[in-house]
Every structure is written in C-alpha cells, then in structure tokens.
Amino acid sequence: VPPKHTLHSGIFHPVLRQWQSPNIEITVNNLMYPIFISDEKNAKEAINSMPDVYRYGINQLESLLEPLVAKGLQSVLLFGVSQHLDKDEIGSNADSKGNPIIQALPLLRRKFPNLLIACDVCLCPYTIHGHCGILNNDGSINNTDSIRRIAEVAVSYAKAGAQIVAPSDMMDGRISAIKHGLAAAGYSNKVAVLSYAVKFASGLYGPFRDASQSAPKFGDRKCYQLPPGSSGLAARAAARDVDEGADMLMVKPGLPYLDVVRHTKDAHPQYPLCVYQVSGEYAMLYHGAQNGAINLENVLNEILLSMRRAGADCIITYFTPLILDMLQPK
Numbered sequence: 001v002p003p004k005h006t007l008h009s010g011i012f013h014p015v016l017r018q019w020q021s022p023n024i025e026i027t028v029n030n031l032m033y034p035i036f037i038s039d040e041k042n043a044k045e046a047i048n049s050m051p052d053v054y055r056y057g058i059n060q061l062e063s064l065l066e067p068l069v070a071k072g073l074q075s076v077l078l079f080g081v082s083q084h085l086d087k088d089e090i091g092s093n094a095d096s097k098g099n100p101i102i103q104a105l106p107l108l109r110r111k112f113p114n115l116l117i118a119c120d121v122c123l124c125p126y127t128i129h130g131h132c133g134i135l136n137n138d139g140s141i142n143n144t145d146s147i148r149r150i151a152e153v154a155v156s157y158a159k160a161g162a163q164i165v166a167p168s169d170m171m172d173g174r175i176s177a178i179k180h181g182l183a184a185a186g187y188s189n190k191v192a193v194l195s196y197a198v199k200f201a202s203g204l205y206g207p208f209r210d211a212s213q214s215a216p217k218f219g220d221r222k223c224y225q226l227p228p229g230s231s232g233l234a235a236r237a238a239a240r241d242v243d244e245g246a247d248m249l250m251v252k253p254g255l256p257y258l259d260v261v262r263h264t265k266d267a268h269p270q271y272p273l274c275v276y277q278v279s280g281e282y283a284m285l286y287h288g289a290q291n292g293a294i295n296l297e298n299v300l301n302e303i304l305l306s307m308r309r310a311g312a313d314c315i316i317t318y319f320t321p322l323i324l325d326m327l328q329p330k
C-alpha cells in the first residue's frame with residue numbers, strides 16, 4: 001500500500017482518533033434545552049408522544065433546572081403552553097399577565113442569573129385557529145398584522161426578562177419588525193434575535209404540537225414554512241434575515257436538513273448557527289432505542305457530531321439532560 005494511503009496509522013490510538021475530528025466536540029456550550037411551561041402552576045405533565053419530556057408549571061421550574069444548571073446547562077428555550085388561557089384571533093394571551101412565559105422570566109432571571117434564557121415567539125399556542133399568524137377572513141395570513149403582533153410579543157418578553165427572542169412564526173419581515181420594536185423600547189443592546197430563518201414544513205413536528213396543543217385547527221403551515229425540497233428558499237430566507245438584523249440563525253428540523261446547515265453556515269460564517277433537533281427526531285430516536293434497534297447514547301452522539309460537522313454551533317435538543325449526563329466526567 002503506498003505510504004500516504006495507509007489510514008490505519010492515523011487511527012490506531014484514541015488520541016490519534018480524537019485529533020482526526022477537530023472542532024466538532026460536543027460541550028455544554030453547544031446545547032440549548034427546550035422547555036414547555038404551562039399556565040397550570042404546579043403541573044408536571046408527561047407528554048405521551050415525547051417520553052421523558054414534560055409540561056412544567058412555574059412552581060416546578062426551580063426543581064427542574066437546579067440539577068441541570070449544576071451539570072453545566074448554559075441556555076434554555078422557553079415555550080408557553082396555554083391550558084386555561086383563552087385563545088382568540090390575535091393570540092392576546094401570548095403576552096398577557098397570565099402568560100406562563102411572562103410569569104416564568106422574572107423568576108428564572110432571579111434564580112439562575114447565569115443561565116441564558118431564550119423565548120420562542122409565536123402566536124400558535126394562543127390563537128383560536130392555531131396558526132402562527134393573524135388571518136384574513138379568507139383564512140390566508142395577514143402578514144402586516146401578524147408581524148406587528150409578533151413584534152409586540154417579542155418586546156413584551158424582552159421587558160419581562162428574555163435575553164433572546166426566537167420567532168418561529170415564519171412570517172415575512174418579522175425580524176425587521178422585532179429589531180425595530182426592541183430598539184424603540186430601548187432593548188437593542190439587551191436582547192438578541194435568534195431567527196428560525198430556515199424552517200421547513202416538516203412532518204416531524206407532530207409530538208411538539210401535541211405537547212404545546214398548537215396544531216392548526218384547519219389547513220396546514222405550507223404557506224409560511226419552507227417547502228422541504230427548497231434549498232433556494234432556504235438560502236434566500238437566511239440572507240433576508242441576516243439583512244434584517246438577525247443576531248443568530250437556525251435551521252429546523254435537523255437531521256434531514258444537514259446539507260442546508262452546511263450551506264447556511266458557509267454563506268453566513270459570521271453568524272452563530274443553531275440547529276433544532278425537533279420533537280419527531282427526538283421521538284424516533286427514543287422509540288428506536290426503546291425497541292432495541294439502536295444504542296441511544298452512541299447514536300445520539302453520532303448525530304450530534306454530524307450536526308456540529310455540518311456547521312451548527314448550537315444544538316437545540318430535548319435530549320439535553322441526557323447529554324449533560326453523558327458529558328459528566330467519568
């Protein structure tokens with residue numbers, strides 16, 4: 001074998017193998033933990049379609065987060081779940097005093113001063129029709145009203161203590177609307193905008209919609225989430241949100257879109273890039289392992305490495321507690 005074609009000489013020792021995969025390690029800094037916060041204050045409700053994931057009431061958050069922060073948790077992504085709050089055409093309870101995110105933020109900022117707190121910004125958990133925007137009478141999206149409302153909600157979360165607002169609505173121009181709203185409210189140097197810039201109309205969101213009771217009551221989200229096959233729209237969406245002032249970008253879902261992760265990182269290397277391992281990806285791995293098809297920790301680690309290798313700087317994953325345990329020194 002020609003000397004330069006012997007690969008085994010570079011991988012026979014674990015340290016050699018470590019050197020062969022530089023700069024894609026998984027650390028606590030590469031993780032963001034999504035948390036469902038219910039308006040039921042003492043709830044800790046199991047979610048059938050997402051084993052080991054719960055809806056937590058505000059009174060459960062400290063006991064949930066204390067041990068995770070002790071293990072190195074650096075950031076969380078909060079999702080409100082409205083079980084008692086009224087739902088209406090414009091999602092009035094997205095930022096009302098009774099909203100669980102509005103209530104949780106001051107508590108989390110006080111109890112966990114070093115934890116970076118991101119909030120998903122969307123109307124679907126609070127609208128009667130379950131869509132991510134405000135609708136015209138014919139059921140189509142009213143984009144102007146939608147981004148005005150989304151920006152209002154983002155500013156409300158900023159005022160309540162959010163350090164990142166992450167609009168998952170996918171309305172056109174919402175990044176600019178939010179950035180202007182934050183600046184007008186005096187928060188332009190206190191809150192980052194993490195854009196769900198490249199979010200596809202995927203079949204992998206089912207468990208989440210079950211968890212947050214936010215499925216559209218009619219139709220679907222194909223008129224505002226990207227067609228799964230469209231790398232052209234993916235590139236345009238990322239470029240547009242960068243142009244509108246996003247501080248960070250996201251590709252979502254994760255595993256079926258790692259080529260898009262790579263293209264997005266290569267096109268915008270100056271921006272931190274998140275990838276969201278969504279609820280359907282979580283459920284597939286969980287049930288596959290439960291049924292003996294794979295070893296969860298080994299395959300999860302392999303998938304996390306693939307996301308890092310594809311260019312993701314941060315991975316949003318429901319497996320965060322397990323990964324924190326995997327990262328603990330042996």
Ligand SMILES: NCC[C@H](CC(=O)O)[C@@H](CN)CCC(=O)O
Nearest residue numbers: 122168169204205208278279280
């Ligand atoms: N705002 C929309 C929620 C959206 C998917 C959807 O329901 O269309 C995602 C949350 N940002 C779902 C995330 C997941 O499936 O884990």
Ligand SMILES: [Zn+2]
Nearest residue numbers: 122123124132
């Ligand atoms: Zn939504």
